[in-house]
Amino acid sequence: MIASTRRFLKRNRTPIAIGFGVVGAGYVATQYVLGKISSAREGMSRDRIARENLRRRFEQNQEDCTFTVLALLPTATDNIMAELETERITFELQQQKAAKLARNGEAHLSEIGSAPPSVTDDDGRSMASLQSESGIHASQMGLPSASAAGEGLQDGGQQVSKAKKTKLQLWNELKISSITRSFTLIYTLALLTLLTRIQLNLLGRRSYLSSVVSLATGGMEQSTISLENNDDDNPDQAYGNDFETNRKYLTFSWWLLHRGWKEVMLKVEAAVKEVFGSLSIRDDISMQRFSELTLEVRKKVEGATEEERKEGKWLQYLLPPREQEAFVLKESGMEAEVTPTSLVSISSSSITPLRRLLDETSDLIDSPPFSHVLTLLLDAGYSTLVDQKIAQQAYKVPPTSDIPDLNAPRVTEIVDVKPVKLPIVLAILTRQAHSIGNGVPNEYLQAMEQVRDLEAFAAVVYSSNWESEISPMADEGSTVLVPKDETAEVVPAEAGQDSVIDVGTTTTFESAWGKAVETAEKGKVA
CATH class of the missing domain: 1.20.5 (Single alpha-helices involved in coiled-coils or other helix-helix interfaces)
Incomplete structure (x- = not known):
């Protein structure tokens, strides 16, 4: 065997x-x-978990932007309201009416407080509608009542004879002030929304890349990238590891809140005077006419053509010139002592993280996508003001939809409705100015945030220009790879892409924005 x-x-x-x-x-x-x-x-x-974490972190970033805008907006609103005192002009008109009634003995002093001032009966009705529609009384401004003003005028005859502006001048000032104030607030809100999106998404990107570099240079001690900040008291984890730099960078919104809005206001005011200046307070104005005049103001402020809007420069309203940067840090409380000789630009001899953030922010503001998205935000803001609030409250146009599609093309043909007196429209604008700046909830901010291109813009900011942040973070000679799949949920990606990329091959912001827009257009067609 x-x-x-x-x-x-x-x-x-x-x-x-x-x-x-x-x-x-x-x-x-x-x-x-x-x-x-x-x-x-x-x-x-791991990639799926990382993508989900990145998506949640990006969405949280956008929510942070909303709350930040709501927290900062009242500061600019208070400054604008203090500069354009529409209610005080209204009170001066009431004072002149009180003085006239006191001199002529046409009414008791107790009746003076409720009687609207006017030059003619028509003006009286206009003033009454202005006061009732705006819902703002002198007592709400901390001003003396009309009856108290009448008593004061009786006690001192010299105050009555004191040189004052005529009622026509006051009405013209009221017209320009109420329109300018509402329009300026819309521009300020749109600019603040975009600036905040840029700032927080740049810092959110720094946090993400800091985690990438930590993972790449620290070995395989951790298997996933930490992207979430579950500790409210740990700002370093939320926005990178340079908390002091981040604080200084965020304080540069001070410029728009305290200086930039005024430049915007002057530009808007000049356009309003040119467009609305010829209107008489006694004129009837149709809704279509008011919309056309509003569009004319926008053309003068933003540009009449697409090319002019792309070439529009908004940087001066959002960030200070370099020689004013130290001044902004001082005014915002970041620098305890700044001497006059030290009010110079932040040193650029060595490219510091703060300098890089400010330079990249400037580039983003000057880019064509910024102007494009800003135009869409302003479309949403003006649509809410004119097509909804004024149309419904002044012209009694019934709402067409409870949830309007702000991304749809704007309807230029307006339903033929009965014209109304100009003071009625001014009254709505006076009241809406408070809603734009201090509304709770803020319908204008909600309308702007419904613009799809705003989130696309934020996503491109969040996921582009990796090398500018990774290069100074990583050690020399080390190779840092960024998982491309992790950005697929944020920025529309083309089919057939590799799973990882070297930071040196990252596209520029403009090309990334172009791809995002192209993908969005394909999605609409599909």
């Missing part, structure tokens, strides 16, 4: 060896393939 077995093995040793070789090779290949499949599954699982 043993001998026969030996003879069999001897005769067939070659086929048997080949068979064992094939089986062994098959086993090794199978184990290799199974290992690759298992590794791929683990990698896909």
